[in-house]
Amino acid sequence: MAYPYVSDREVRVLSKYFGDPMQRRVDTYVERGGYQALKKAFEMGQDAVIDEVKASGLRGRGGAGFPAGLKWSFMPKQPTKPHYLLCNADESEPGTFKDRELLRWDPHQVIEGVLIASYAIRAKQAYIYCRGEFFETTQILAKALEDAYEKGYVGKDIMGSGNDIDITVHVGGGAYICGEETGLMNSLEGRRGQPRVKPPFPAAVGAFGMPSTVNNVETLSAVPHIVTHGGQWYRQWGTEKSPGTKLFCVSGHVNKPGNYELPLGFPLMDLINDVCGGMKDGKALKAVIPGGSSVPILDAQECADCNLDYEGVQTAGSMLGCASVIVMDEDTDIVKQVRRMVQFYAHESCGQCTPCREGSAWMLQILKRIEEGRGTEEDLQTMLDMSRQMTGTTICVLSDSVGAPVVSSINKFKDEYLALIRRGERVGVA
Amino acid sequence: MSDVPFKNPGWAGNTGEYDLTEDQVRGDEFVGTRPIEGGHPSGSASYPYMLPDKDPEAPLFEGPYKDRFEKILTRYPNKQAALLPTLGLAQEVRGHVSPHTMDGVAELLGLSPAYVRGVATFYTMYNKRPVGRFLIQVCTNISCNLCGADDVMGAFLRYTDTELGETSEDGYFTVVEAECLAACGFPTCVQINSRYYENVTPADVPKIVEHLKAEGAGGD
Secondary structure (H helix, E strand, C coil), X not given: CCCCCCCCCCCCCCCCCCCCHHHHCHHHHHHCCCCHHHHHHHHHCHXXXXXXXXXXXXXXXXXXXXXHHHHHHCCCCCCCCCCEEEEEECCCCCCCCHHHHHHHHCHHHHHHHHHHHHHHCCCCEEEEEXXXXXXXXXXXXXXXXXXXXXXXXXXCCHHHCCCCEEEEEEECCCCHHHHCHHHHHHHHCCCCCCCCCCCCCCCCXXXXXXXXXXXXXXXXXXXXXXXXXXXXHHCCCECCCCECEEEEEEEECECCCEEEEEECCEEHHHHHHHHCCCEHHHCCEEEEECCCCCCCCEEHHHHCCXXXXXXXXXXXXXXXXXXXXXXXXXXXXXXXXXXXXXXHHHHHCCCCCHHHHHHHHHHHHHHHHHHCCCCCHHHHHHHHHHHHHHCCCCCCCHHHHHHHHHHHHHHHCHHHHHHHHHHHHXXXXX | CCCCCCCCCCCCCCCCCCCCCHHHXXXXXXXXXXXXXXXXXXXXXXXXXXXXXXXCCXXXXXXXXXXXXXXXXXXXXXXXXXXXXXXXXXXXXHCCCCHHHHHHHHHHHCCCHHHHHHHHCCCCCCCCCCCCCEEEEEECCHHHHHCCHHHHHHHHHHHHCCCCCCECCCCCEEEEEECCCXXXXXXXXXXXXXXXXXXXXXXXXXXXXXXXXHHCCCCC
């Protein structure tokens, strides 16, 4: 059940035990069938596990949507060096709050997923990289992990299978960019969390220079279910290209914000009007950011027939990202919210690449100027030009993320910018 | 409203669709129960807490803190990888990470002071200068912002009588702006030391501040 609200349109696979504090206990988890998928995986063998996850079509839930099974298959089959599995729990994309719920309500589900993935990619050590701010959440995870060690589900000779897998909880220091997989690896190694140039890809040269795989918390949480029931079972939900269920993080101006687990392809307007109880105070919808602050804004018209799967959102003109649906009503000051997002990126830019470091800071200055009524109409063109120069020109996509809200808001809500700019002119004349 | 309004005025459990106490939502059975020496090494880095009591001269490290530090070291293929957890541990005992502290951490891990300086200053959670007993981090990013985070921030500054980023005269409060805390469905989210306060409205702020003042010496 998604927490803190429930909808009868949900399909509760990963979120089945949200809101049930007993689920955090290892005994309860085992009574409810926990760690049986791990046992089954050991019996199936590594390649069969990878094939099953491939068959499920599970796509990475951290934002990029890359097929998880395919990613695992890039890892060497005959290890000559240590392999590492890295679970990305550095949840920090504005609008996203699903991994925290997965970790604090069902930590063993995450641990089991980490174990199965580690086994599949032949890793004997896994790290769960938790963002530093998650003091409370991380301790729930750490205690659960300790319990799992005690019961023999983690560590040496797991359940008498002869397999050794260690898991370590790692804590970050508060940097958005460490959620980028190569930034995460640098941070894990005790460096600044600056992304690395790819190639080499992590499966060849990853953490500590060894073959590594980075998976999101939600991706790994789905794995035990897929191993238990099979890849075809998982495909009963969602679309051909985006199978399965997904946690949708809904925030902003709706009556019932929260996480809802729904089949991919779910209509956006049903999510807002039905699942989330409609717009707050009965106001009209103005815009939606469907996938976290890094994706283009959709206006109300584009939302009307947008289906929430990777392809559907792309058709509507944006990206599903990590399915962080930020809903804005008719009274929202778009320019202010875009400025706030750009402020975030300017703060979080790691500083390696010039277009991003300089571009995000300049963009913020221009937006502040416009917000204060001192902008000019040329500023809009300047920002569009800058966005183009900031897209696809840097090591990672943080720079592209600055452009997404700026370009889409100028294209779709130009009147709001112009109103501020022209009012500014009048103030100047007076 | 919760029965303990000062704790978390609008904690997200009371939506009417769940019958949960605040402790159950927070997982108090799990949070804060692990020993200072770190418990099982797999989770030794799951600290640090941010504590009200800070001793900038505390040793790096002694007693149970030394045990925890050594457990952390066992989990990585090299010492450098323990840098972030170690900086966190140093901040837990000292309250902030001064250049002096960074040098100490460098020595412990066999790294150069310049390298540690470069890494520590990259991350926002390591306080580069002393903070008050209560570090109040108000999320003002988009989801909270849409639901009035700027007003919550204003209320915290007013009731703690301090400027953004500064520490109040009584040494109790430092109020800073935080980037998204991953609690977007529970706006406004405020992190005070280690604890999340969710669904905070400007009207809740005086109660929270009064509570923290009253807790004073022992508050979490």
